[in-house]
Amino acid sequence: MLRSLRFAALFGGLILSASALAVDIDAASYGYPLTNPFEATIATTPPDLRPELPLDDDTDQQTRSVTLRPERAFDLPDNFWPVQKLTYRIATQDKAAPLIFLIAGTGARYDSSLNEYLKKLYYKAGYHVVQLSSPTSFDFMSAASRFATPGITKEDAEDMYRVMQAVRAQNPNVPVTDYYLTGYSLGALDAAFVAHLDETRRSFNFKKVLLLNPPVNLYTSITNLDKLVQTEVKGINNSTTFYELVLNKLTRYFQQKGYIDLNDALLYDFQQSKQHLTNEQMAMLIGTSFRFSAADIAFTSDLINRRGLITPPKYPITEGTSLTPFLKRALQCDFDCYITEQVIPMWRARTDGGSLLQLIDQVSLYALKDYLHDSPKIAVMHNADDVILGPGDLGFLRKTFGDRLTVYPLGGHCGNLNYRVNSDAMLEFFRG
Numbered sequence: 257m258l259r260s261l262r263f264a265a266l267f268g269g270l271i272l273s274a275s276a277l278a279v280d281i282d283a284a285s286y287g288y289p290l291t292n293p294f295e296a297t298i299a300t301t302p303p304d305l306r307p308e309l310p311l312d313d314d315t316d317q318q319t320r321s322v323t324l325r326p327e328r329a330f331d332l333p334d335n336f337w338p339v340q341k342l343t344y345r346i347a348t349q350d351k352a353a354p355l356i357f358l359i360a361g362t363g364a365r366y367d368s369s370l371n372e373y374l375k376k377l378y379y380k381a382g383y384h385v386v387q388l389s390s391p392t393s394f395d396f397m398s399a400a401s402r403f404a405t406p407g408i409t410k411e412d413a414e415d416m417y418r419v420m421q422a423v424r425a426q427n428p429n430v431p432v433t434d435y436y437l438t439g440y441s442l443g444a445l446d447a448a449f450v451a452h453l454d455e456t457r458r459s460f461n462f463k464k465v466l467l468l469n470p471p472v473n474l475y476t477s478i479t480n481l482d483k484l485v486q487t488e489v490k491g492i493n494n495s496t497t498f499y500e501l502v503l504n505k506l507t508r509y510f511q512q513k514g515y516i517d518l519n520d521a522l523l524y525d526f527q528q529s530k531q532h533l534t535n536e537q538m539a540m541l542i543g544t545s546f547r548f549s550a551a552d553i554a555f556t557s558d559l560i561n562r563r564g565l566i567t568p569p570k571y572p573i574t575e576g577t578s579l580t581p582f583l584k585r586a587l588q589c590d591f592d593c594y595i596t597e598q599v600i601p602m603w604r605a606r607t608d609g610g611s612l613l614q615l616i617d618q619v620s621l622y623a624l625k626d627y628l629h630d631s632p633k634i635a636v637m638h639n640a641d642d643v644i645l646g647p648g649d650l651g652f653l654r655k656t657f658g659d660r661l662t663v664y665p666l667g668g669h670c671g672n673l674n675y676r677v678n679s680d681a682m683l684e685f686f687r688g
Contacts, residue, residue: 277658283665288672293641294538296671307679309376317347317375319367322422326402326415339398344423345387347379352431354463355384356686357420359450361441361670363549365389370440373674381683384430386423390443391415392549397556403606404560406553407599409474409619413449420450421459435460436686440670441644444470444636445621451634452627464686465634469642469670472653475616476646478591482550484543484643542643542669551586554594555579558586565589565597621652628656635660635685637678639667 289305290296321341344366356378360368366387375385389396391412397404401415437460439447444467451465471477533541555566559582562569566585573579589597595612603615617623628634636657640650653661662681664672672678 278654278661278663279659280663281665286665287677288664288666288675290668290671291666292535292538293639293643293666293668293671294535294542296641296666296668297542297643298533298538298668298671300671300673301675305676306674307377307676308380309373310380315347315376315379316350317345317379319343319345320426322419322426324400324418324422326400326418328402328404339395342389342395342399342419344389344419345375346423346427346430347375347385347387348427348430349379349382349384352433353382353384354434354436354686355386355430355432356436356438357386357388359388359416359437359439359443359446360390360393361439361443362390362546363392363394363552364443365393365395370670370673374438374440377679377682378686381687383436383686384432386420388416388419388423391446392442392553394552394556397553397560403602405557405598405602407474407595407619408603408615409445409449410453410623412446413453416446416450417453417457417459424460434463436464436466437462438466438468438682439470440468440673442471442474444468445474448621448624448628448634451631452624455627463633465631466682466685467634467636468673468682469638469644470621470636471644472621472649473616473646474620475595475612476649477644478546478550478595480644480646481543481546482590482592484539484546547587547590550591550594551583551589554589554598555582555586557594557598561598563598621656625652625656632660635662637662637664637681639664639669639672641666642669644669 287305288296289302290299321343323341358371358374358378360366360371364371366389371387375387378385390406391397391401392406396415396419397406400419401412403411406412437447437451438444447465448467448470451462454460454462558564558566559573566589567573567582595615600612600615604610621628634657636653638645638650638653638661640663650663653663664678666672667675667678673682
């Protein structure tokens, strides 16, 4: 549990104010240097303010694959042979220890940069760690999803639960004392539904669950991100695309530095240079990244289910087939389009479902309000300036979680997860 007194003892200089008993971190005392939420989302934390992490060579880990064989009314297309099995990564201690499952965010694989960071953080603290792909990732949709139409969170959680059970069965010699669960962004929403499912299935009896920057209203979050693509950016016209503008900035940046250094501190250093992106450019970059994730989900779901919305059902696709025309078509379909054309029809066919508003309630944290309110083992860490939050979202979290909610004043969307203050708090939650 994250209690006010514990935080006060841990971060002496931080000033806490109670709002519906939530732990609110004071901006002046927090020390996170990026006050722009777009910049924080893209560049994350300056390298010298991050925790020390173990090297890959110092981590006892394996990348493994598991066969799920989800029950489907269709077969995967022939060119999906590389993802017939679901790949995950497991890092193990040389003694009995708690095991933490990590669920990646929208469209992300098990080895996403944030999942890698969290793995190293918890592994150094003495935990076994399992890294899992998002139910919205290409590989999960292909190898583990029964309907290959992510977005109905309860169904996604059931698929994820089967994956966790299969991973445990494949690693019977790992000595586990307790099971923990966490996820970031959409992975945090999935973690909440997985925890709720486990209350009846009792396969893991999760001792603690931590939700990092979850969407509250899933539709609000995806709408916020979709809107960023529509940002008007100075310098973009019929002859200069957004990508050319960013590439030109990066080129000038590397020319001024005199060398190319593609490390994880690149974006932070780049944003301190004269070539830094403007607010509008950063918003467009975040929105564009999200649009590509949406396009990948829409394309994969349509192709696996042979719906014919993006790829003609009988179109011959082999390993050598160019997918560029279909990618262009998929990029015209934002998340609202994907939900309207693929998720809602499947949901209605399976459940006799109703309106979009009813679906939104069922796939968001609203559906678990009573459970989340009454479950002392679940906590949330979020940022007041997170771009995925809408009006009333923080109020819902405050009312639902009380003192199990920690609100940081800065950090954008997941940008401060690798800040030492946040990493200490995450470790303290599971230790406590």
